[in-house]
Each structure stands twice: as structure tokens, then as C-alpha cells.
């Protein structure tokens with residue numbers, strides 16, 4: 001079987017690897033590879049049962065692949081705090097039961113242990129402490145996979161029709177014929193597929209984060225702040241540095257309204273003004289140092305899709321959680337390509353859940369991995 005994978009970010013890289021390991025002749029092409037050296041959050045604390053399953057499987061895959069190909073220090077275990085308003089307590093308690101069954105070490109903090117918490121908190125909040133959340137060095141994994149599958153660095157366009165898809169690499173038609181062509185281009189997937197007349201419920205947008213100096217006792221934790229709709233996380237080696245008495249951490253959630261992706265993502269001028277007041281509710285001192293932005297894509301229910309149109313398959317819509325569940329969804333896409341049966345949870349990633357002809361026009365209220 002011959003498969004062409006277009007776009008080797010998180011999802012396309014893992015998919016190419018799984019196909020190659022199954023003996024498929026894979027041609028993998030992607031424009032660029034750029035992931036932060038501080039890693040991305042990989043948490044099993046998801047809402048949807050299929051996402052919990054996929055996040056757990058993704059963590060296993062990270063460990064298996066790093067062992068198989070000798071990639072050091074891929075996962076760093078870190079504690080995380082989930083902060084919600086009291087009204088959400090019952091809802092989160094139910095999720096906590098599911099998370100515990102899936103290997104998450106998590107407890108609701110009692111009043112007397114709140115003194116130990118390295119950020120400000122308030123009477124009407126409930127705080128959960130997880131002691132085995134992780135940061136994944138996705139950059140290291142993707143670098144290695146690009147070598148193993150020999151990803152070619154080019155721009156791809158697709159033309160023609162669903163029945164007869166033509167692939168153009170840097171403007172020249174690729175003569176090699178494929179049994180399947182898989183598009184895993186993240187925020188570019190929607191515009192690529194439109195060229196062959198396919199409309200999918202995908203919506204691209206810009207996602208922003210920043211490096212901040214914060215007054216916090218230590219900086220080796222993730223804070224999922226669902227009250228202020230932000231997150232704060234460690235920033236690798238930089239976390240050991242100080243600016244005066246402040247520690248460096250990354251904070252984010254400056255999503256823009258839907259917009260077409262550009263090759264270079266600039267941070268919006270309003271980003272710092274929007275996030276600083278939210279951070280001030282947690283930290284006495286907040287200093288914005290530098291922003292960073294990238295493009296993501298989403299769907300009406302904020303969960304990714306696997307969509308098949310004859311020989312053409314799209315795997316996209318990973319929001320801000322592609323490193324949390326992407327490799328497991330790539331494994332499911334591999335089964336779809338090889339025509340293997342899916343279980344019920346795996347089937348929930350198929351685009352069929354939206355019916356036909358559904359388009360996405362606005363961003364979901366919260367992302368699938370957010371409470």
C-alpha cells in the first residue's frame with residue numbers, strides 16, 4: 001500500500017511513523033517543523049470519555065516510542081492545580097473519579113493544605129492537586145520521527161477532484177500514485193481541502209501564550225485556572241531563572257476569533273492587556289516579557305475529526321490539545337487507512353458525528369480539554 005501524508009506536525013508525524021511500522025510505503029511531506037523546546041502540556045484530565053482514553057493512550061505511546069527509538073527525557077512529570085468555582089465542584093468530582101480510574105493521581109485540597117499553594121486563591125474556589133501531570137518534549141519526538149520516516153520539507157497543494165486528486169509539490173505535480181492521501185495540515189487543512197471541493201466543519205484561529213515574570217514561590221507546576229480562563233505552566237530550563245524575586249513561567253489563552261493562518265504568527269497587540277489582569281488575581285507581581293503565537297483549528301464540538309472521502313482522508317481540528325491526544329488519534333487514523341475495525345470510543349473521532357454538510361462558523365465556548 002502507498003500512502004502520502006501531507007503535513008507532519010504532531011498528528012502527521014505520528015501517523016507516518018505508525019504506517020511505516022506497519023509496512024506501508026509512506027511518502028511524508030511537510031512545510032516546516034517548529035515546536036517549542038519547553039515542551040507542551042500532556043494531561044489525561046479530559047472531559048469526553050474518548051479524549052480520556054486517547055490522552056491515556058497518547059501517554060503510553062510517548063513512553064513506548066521514546067524507549068523504542070532511544071529518545072531521552074521525553075516526559076517530565078509535574079504537579080498541576082485545577083481551580084474551579086464552587087458551583088462546578090460536583091461536575092469536577094465526577095470527572096475526578098474517571099481520571100483516577102485512568103491513572104491520574106488527584107485529590108481535592110482541604111482548607112488546611114491550601115496554605116502550601118504558590119498562588120492566590122479565594123473563598124468561592126475549589127482546588128484539585130494532581131501529582132502526575134506531564135510536559136512532553138514533542139519537539140524531540142517529531143525531530144526523531146522526521147528522520148525515521150524521511151519527511152521531505154516542501155509546500156504541497158492539492159488540485160483536481162475527490163475522484164482524481166493531484167498533488168503538487170512546490171508547484172510541480174507529483175507523478176507517484178497513492179492508494180491514500182492523508183491531509184494533516186492543522187489550521188491549513190480547511191483551505192487545502194476546499195481546493196478539491198471538500199467542506200469540513202473546521203475553523204482556524206490564532207492561539208497565543210507569553211513568557212511572564214511572576215511572584216510565585218516555585219515555578220514547577222501547571223495551573224489550570226478555569227475561574228480566570230488562563231493557564232500557567234513551567235518553561236523548561238528558563239523556569240530556573242529569576243528576574244529579581246520573580247520566577248519565569250508561561251501563561252496563555254489568548255485565542256483570537258477565527259482567522260486564516262499565516263506562515264508567521266504575530267502576537268496580537270491586545271494579548272498582554274487581556275491576560276495581565278487575570279494573572280494579577282493569582283500573583284502579586286506580573287511582568288510580561290515576550291509573546292508567542294501559532295495557529296490551531298477546531299470543530300463545532302472542539303474535538304478533532306477523521307474524515308474519509310474515497311482515497312482522501314483528513315485528520316484535523318485539534319484545538320489547543322494536539323499533543324495531549326494527537327498521537328492516539330493518529331493511531332486510530334492508521335486503523336481507518338488499513339481498514340481495521342474501530343471500537344466505540346475510537347469511532348467518536350469520525351466526522352460522521354456531525355452528519356453531512358456541517359460547517360463551523362464560530363469558536364466553541366471552551367475547548368474540549370478545558371472545564
Ligand SMILES: Cc1cc2nc3c(=O)[nH]c(=O)nc-3n(C[C@H](O)[C@H](O)[C@H](O)COP(=O)(O)OP(=O)(O)OC[C@H]3O[C@@H](n4cnc5c(N)ncnc54)[C@H](O)[C@@H]3O)c2cc1C
Pocket residue numbers: 006007008009010011012029030031032033039040041042154155156157184185186187188189192207208209252292293294295296315316317318319320321322323324325326
Ligand atoms: C501557543 C500555543 C500553545 C499550545 N500549547 C499546547 C499544549 O501545551 N499542549 C497541547 O497538546 N497542544 C498545545 N497547542 C496546540 C497544538 O500545538 C496543536 O493542537 C497541534 O500542533 C495540532 O497538531 P496538527 O498536527 O493537527 O497540526 P500542526 O502541528 O499545526 O501541523 C501541521 C503541519 O502541516 C504543515 N503544513 C500545513 N500546510 C501545508 C502544506 N500546504 N504543505 C505542506 N505542509 C503543510 C505545517 O507546516 C505543519 O508542520 C498549543 C498551540 C499553540 C499555538
